Amino acid sequence: MQDNPFILEPFRSKEYFCDREQETEEIIRNIANGRNTTLISPRRLGKTGLIFRVFEEIKERALSYETIYADISDTLSLEDFIKVLSDAVVAKLNKQQRIAAFFKSLKSVRPLLGLDPMTGSPQVSFTFSDENQKQSTLIDVLAYLENYPQKIVVAIDEFQQIREYDGINMEAVLRKNIQHLHNVRFIYCGSKKHTMTDMFTNAKKPFYESTSFCYLTKLPVSVYAPFIREKFEEAGKTIDNDSIDYILEWTRVHTYYTQRLCNEVFAQSDGNVDNTVVQKAIQTILESERERFLELRRLITRSQWKMLAAIAKEGSVTQITASAFLSKYGITSGPTAIRNVQALIDKELVLATTDEGGTSYSVYNVFLSRYLDMER
Numbered sequence: 529m530q531d532n533p534f535i536l537e538p539f540r541s542k543e544y545f546c547d548r549e550q551e552t553e554e555i556i557r558n559i560a561n562g563r564n565t566t567l568i569s570p571r572r573l574g575k576t577g578l579i580f581r582v583f584e585e586i587k588e589r590a591l592s593y594e595t596i597y598a599d600i601s602d603t604l605s606l607e608d609f610i611k612v613l614s615d616a617v618v619a620k621l622n623k624q625q626r627i628a629a630f631f632k633s634l635k636s637v638r639p640l641l642g643l644d645p646m647t648g649s650p651q652v653s654f655t656f657s658d659e660n661q662k663q664s665t666l667i668d669v670l671a672y673l674e675n676y677p678q679k680i681v682v683a684i685d686e687f688q689q690i691r692e693y694d695g696i697n698m699e700a701v702l703r704k705n706i707q708h709l710h711n712v713r714f715i716y717c718g719s720k721k722h723t724m725t726d727m728f729t730n731a732k733k734p735f736y737e738s739t740s741f742c743y744l745t746k747l748p749v750s751v752y753a754p755f756i757r758e759k760f761e762e763a764g765k766t767i768d769n770d771s772i773d774y775i776l777e778w779t780r781v782h783t784y785y786t787q788r789l790c791n792e793v794f795a796q797s798d799g800n801v802d803n804t805v806v807q808k809a810i811q812t813i814l815e816s817e818r819e820r821f822l823e824l825r826r827l828i829t830r831s832q833w834k835m836l837a838a839i840a841k842e843g844s845v846t847q848i849t850a851s852a853f854l855s856k857y858g859i860t861s862g863p864t865a866i867r868n869v870q871a872l873i874d875k876e877l878v879l880a881t882t883d884e885g886g887t888s889y890s891v892y893n894v895f896l897s898r899y900l901d902m903e904r
């Protein structure tokens with residue numbers, strides 16, 4: 529059986545990764561010119577994939593950078609942050625000797641090395657006695673990177689998470705200790721546009737104007753459509769243009785959902801793909817997601833669910849308080865609509881997109897949106 533060419537993990541290799549050539553170039557140029565990058569996009573559009581794409585390109589061009597990736601989405605404190613960053617450093621060092629040298633450079637604490645029982649990857653653990661010890665360990669980790677014999681790129685994924693840390697202004701602590709580093713370039717990556725933008729463009733915030741922005745948008749249809757056709761053809765299958773257009777329209781060209789549907793279509797086809805195959809794949813996906821959607825329905829209020837369904841049926845809504853919209857879906861009042869939409873945005877169920885035309889709202893999860901649209 530052949531491999532399914534439509535990947536569902538952030539990155540495998542360039543071959544399975546559609547485009548992002550310009551963005552890759554831009555980030556590499558930032559690195560080469562001593563600039564840090566802030567990478568922002570809505571969820572599941574391909575930020576993490578792009579980071580690994582950049583790392584691969586650095587390797588392919590034999591640029592002399594060591595690359596380190598730290599996902600801080602599960603961190604809640606400075607201590608967690610130090611641990612995740614140290615794990616990422618150790619994952620790169622791989623040789624016992626170099627790990628020993630890294631540990632030795634952490635002067636105020638004695639880290640222990642273990643293995644994650646699930647993944648087998650190295651795990652660093654720390655026991656801190658007080659707050660000062662944590663701060664000096666962070667400084668030591670950064671100093672280790674600064675003194676590393678090779679230049680280093682550190683990507684911190686889900687960077688907005690540092691705002692959730694209790695009892696510490698992590699932005700100030702990080703900025704203070706990062707700004708003087710010459711040997712290390714950073715990529716700060718995040719999906720909460722409002723928070724990310726505030727961190728880097730608010731004059732009162734520590735990271736103000738310290739980075740170059742890269743806003744990731746949807747892949748152009750003119751690039752994604754040929755990519756999809758090519759992947760089918762390389763595997764000895766065919767797909768007609770109408771089916772590709774339909775897939776891209778149905779998934780709104782939102783990368784993850786497009787990949788997921790293409791993956792299912794590929795899995796269900798044994799030769800030629802036409803609309804029948806696509807429809808069957810859509811049914812399979814919605815069927816498999818159904819339980820989760822029903823669970824979600826139990827987790828939010830009835831009026832939030834109603835609002836979500838209304839937005840889904842519209843596809844995208846700009847006038848959330850317009851009387852035509854409210855009466856069409858039986859929403860009691862403008863303030864109710866605003867309150868519910870805000871709650872849905874906070875839960876990352878609704879995405880607010882602002883451009884020159886104003887703000888529009890859509891259901892974040894495209895499959896959920898299509899599911900709600902089909903419900904009576």
Ligand SMILES: Nc1ncnc2c1ncn2[C@@H]1O[C@H](COP(=O)(O)OP(=O)(O)OP(=O)(O)O)[C@@H](O)[C@H]1O
Pocket residue numbers: 535536537538539544545546547548569570571572573574575576577578718719783784785787
């Ligand atoms: N350029 C691409 N070509 C093919 N598939 C891609 C591409 N970019 C992303 N994907 C697909 O989309 C999925 C989501 O991408 P990724 O995890 O990188 O998004 P993200 O923006 O980091 O999302 P999140 O904000 O939720 O972390 C990947 O698992 C992969 O299936």
Ligand SMILES: [Mg+2]
Pocket residue numbers: 575576577685
């Ligand atoms: Mg990501």
